[in-house]
Amino acid sequence: MAPPTPSVNALALEQSAVLTRNEHISQIIVTATQMRDIEARIFAAGMPVSALMEKVAGLIARRIQDILGQDCISSRVGILTGPGHNGGDALVVARELHFMGYEVWIYSPFDKLKELTSQHLQYAQSLGIPCYQDIEQLSDCDVLVDGLFGFGLERKITEPIASAINQLNEWGKPIISIDLPSGLHTDTGEVLGTAIRATYTFCLGLWKQGLLQDQALDYVGKVELIDFDIPLADVLAVLGDTPEIKRITRAAALSTLPLPRPPVTHKYKEGHLLLICGSRRYAGGAILTALGARGSGVGMLSIAVPESLKHLLVSHLPEALVIGCPETETGAIAQLQLPDNTDLSSFSAIACGPGLTKDATSIVEEVLTSDRPLILDADGLNILAQLGTIPTLQKRQSATILTPHTGEFSRLFPDVADAKHDRVKAVREASAQSGAVVLLKGARTAIANPQGSVWINPESTPALARGGSGDVLTGLLGGLLAQVVNKEIPIEDIVATAAWWHAQAGILAARERTELGVDAFTLSQYLLGVLNAEGRGGVI
Ligand SMILES: NC(=O)C1=CN([C@@H]2O[C@H](COP(=O)(O)OP(=O)(O)OC[C@H]3O[C@@H](n4cnc5c(N)ncnc54)[C@H](O)[C@@H]3O)[C@@H](O)[C@H]2O)[C@H](O)CC1
Ligand SMILES: [K+]
Numbered sequence: 001m002a003p004p005t006p007s008v009n010a011l012a013l014e015q016s017a018v019l020t021r022n023e024h025i026s027q028i029i030v031t032a033t034q035m036r037d038i039e040a041r042i043f044a045a046g047m048p049v050s051a052l053m054e055k056v057a058g059l060i061a062r063r064i065q066d067i068l069g070q071d072c073i074s075s076r077v078g079i080l081t082g083p084g085h086n087g088g089d090a091l092v093v094a095r096e097l098h099f100m101g102y103e104v105w106i107y108s109p110f111d112k113l114k115e116l117t118s119q120h121l122q123y124a125q126s127l128g129i130p131c132y133q134d135i136e137q138l139s140d141c142d143v144l145v146d147g148l149f150g151f152g153l154e155r156k157i158t159e160p161i162a163s164a165i166n167q168l169n170e171w172g173k174p175i176i177s178i179d180l181p182s183g184l185h186t187d188t189g190e191v192l193g194t195a196i197r198a199t200y201t202f203c204l205g206l207w208k209q210g211l212l213q214d215q216a217l218d219y220v221g222k223v224e225l226i227d228f229d230i231p232l233a234d235v236l237a238v239l240g241d242t243p244e245i246k247r248i249t250r251a252a253a254l255s256t257l258p259l260p261r262p263p264v265t266h267k268y269k270e271g272h273l274l275l276i277c278g279s280r281r282y283a284g285g286a287i288l289t290a291l292g293a294r295g296s297g298v299g300m301l302s303i304a305v306p307e308s309l310k311h312l313l314v315s316h317l318p319e320a321l322v323i324g325c326p327e328t329e330t331g332a333i334a335q336l337q338l339p340d341n342t343d344l345s346s347f348s349a350i351a352c353g354p355g356l357t358k359d360a361t362s363i364v365e366e367v368l369t370s371d372r373p374l375i376l377d378a379d380g381l382n383i384l385a386q387l388g389t390i391p392t393l394q395k396r397q398s399a400t401i402l403t404p405h406t407g408e409f410s411r412l413f414p415d416v417a418d419a420k421h422d423r424v425k426a427v428r429e430a431s432a433q434s435g436a437v438v439l440l441k442g443a444r445t446a447i448a449n450p451q452g453s454v455w456i457n458p459e460s461t462p463a464l465a466r467g468g469s470g471d472v473l474t475g476l477l478g479g480l481l482a483q484v485v486n487k488e489i490p491i492e493d494i495v496a497t498a499a500w501w502h503a504q505a506g507i508l509a510a511r512e513r514t515e516l517g518v519d520a521f522t523l524s525q526y527l528l529g530v531l532n533a534e535g536r537g538g539v540i
Helices: 008-027 032-044 049-068 085-100 115-126 161-171 214-220 232-239 250-256 283-296 307-316 358-368 379-387 389-393 406-412 423-434 469-484 491-513 520-533
Strands: 076-081 103-107 143-147 175-178 200-204 222-226 245-247 272-276 300-306 321-325 349-352 374-376 400-402 437-440 446-448 454-456
Touching: 008 232, 008 245, 008 250, 032 049, 032 232, 049 085, 049 115, 049 175, 049 200, 049 222, 076 085, 085 103, 085 115, 085 143, 085 175, 250 491, 272 283, 272 469, 283 300, 283 307, 283 469, 283 491, 283 520, 300 307, 307 321, 349 358, 349 469, 358 374, 358 379, 374 379, 374 469, 379 389, 379 406, 389 423, 400 423, 406 423, 406 437, 423 437, 423 446, 423 454, 437 491, 446 491, 454 491, 469 491, 469 520, 491 520
Parallel strands: 076 103, 076 143, 143 175, 175 200, 200 222, 245 454, 272 300, 272 349, 300 321, 349 374, 374 400, 400 437
Antiparallel strands: 437 446, 446 454
16 A cells, blocks of 8 residues: 655655755854764764765765766866875765766875775776876876865875875866865864865865865865765764854845835834944945945934034935034044934944044943944944953943954954964854954854854855945944844844845845946945845745
8 A cells, every 4th residue: 555645734844854954954064073973973873984985975976977067088087085084985986987987097195095995996996997196197187086185184284295286286177175175174274284276175964164264265166065964963962062153054044034024014113223433534434334224124224423424424315314413623423412302222223333433432432331232343343442342341231243354353352362263263252252242254254152153154255355345234234133133033143144145245246247346335235136136025
């Protein structure tokens, strides 16, 4: 008798469960130690190591076939094999590509191999696949598969492998790295001696932390995850209570957006953001921050600027309530002169800093005493650093978000780990010490909360490396925060969504205008295009 047809609900639940598992796996980032412990659980549960290697390498071989295309004859594939199971993976790939009809050549410079790796080498040779110890022998290959080292790399790569890797990089041929580009530290992404400059990196099972570090970006190429069905239970059992490090994914970012809006609402229910920004010297920063806030869809936007900037802001943002404040001789805000019957607690959130100059110290001190969720950026951060980051923030009870770039970060947190070496560690320490959510800008922006959880934005564009981009982010984040701050969403998730949204707008703009065409004003105009591209133009 045929098994009962699962009800639509059961299928939907199963589908949603699969999506939940896949979505969760795509967010998780692990260290080498965590990966080793997770794989140990799988082996302890009975999965033979050789079977897992066969499964993984089969998936890799099929992805390579997708990339090379079915035209096997024209592709000579060079397989670089190391002493461990990364090399084992590569040798299984060699065998499978050989059976698919590709011309395969192997580079195997190591004498001592792990047992399983040694067996695969022996079988590949028995099939007549040429095997060499000199990298020059593979100089005619069209594409190379890098199975030298994976997450087992423990120390600096030395000769003769270092020279072979440098030679490979000089050839400039496409290189597909298995798990990580050989030579990259699995956790920090630093180069251990030298490293393969990959065209593609097929990360196996779970995202390795090193692949998402700024210092790895010149080496990883286009990264993708090869999911080999690691049970989520095994992952969670190993990660346990350790604070998570997660990739900001599209699904996670979109889930935080205040969409769809309730059919019955009004402008004050959709958040009221107070921006405090600008000076006679930096009027543009105020405009760009305000345009970022406009792009967030915030219900009401108030902008406090020096009086001499008031008409300029009104001309750019007629919908905003522009508050002209008394100004210093240098053209900075001297006093926050809010409209009658309003004070700082009248707003859902406050964003303060872009273009302020350091002559607005008293203003930053005032907003720090407010009970509102507060974002500090640019000169707001420089002034906080002068006031003393930790002692100043320890007095605050409400949510604080800091959005420094690396330079501002080192001024704010001079005693914290070097943000250039290990951004995850640095941003975690800064958040724990300050009690603030800290967004450390970079090619891979990292966000930490005081409990040690970290979000990393895995995708951005060098097009954003322009003056004013950060101002747009501050406004966007402020507007988003003002809309959702009362919706029981963790502050770091809101910050992660703003970082994702901002980067996606840059990517979208660069796709249409090249990486040279994304000035900050243009960036602000592409913000809503991201949601349309995601098919979320206001409708789920
Ligand atoms: N765990 C598994 O069974 C599976 C792992 N997968 C793949 O295998 C690697 C991890 O394998 P492992 O053998 O632990 O490490 P590596 O392959 O990276 O090999 C490291 C190997 O090299 C030695 N070594 C370390 N540093 C150096 C150095 N600087 N110079 C020379 N030799 C060095 C070290 O002693 C090790 O023996 C993982 O990335 C996956 O690719 C499969 O995907 C699934 C099964
Ligand atoms: K590798």
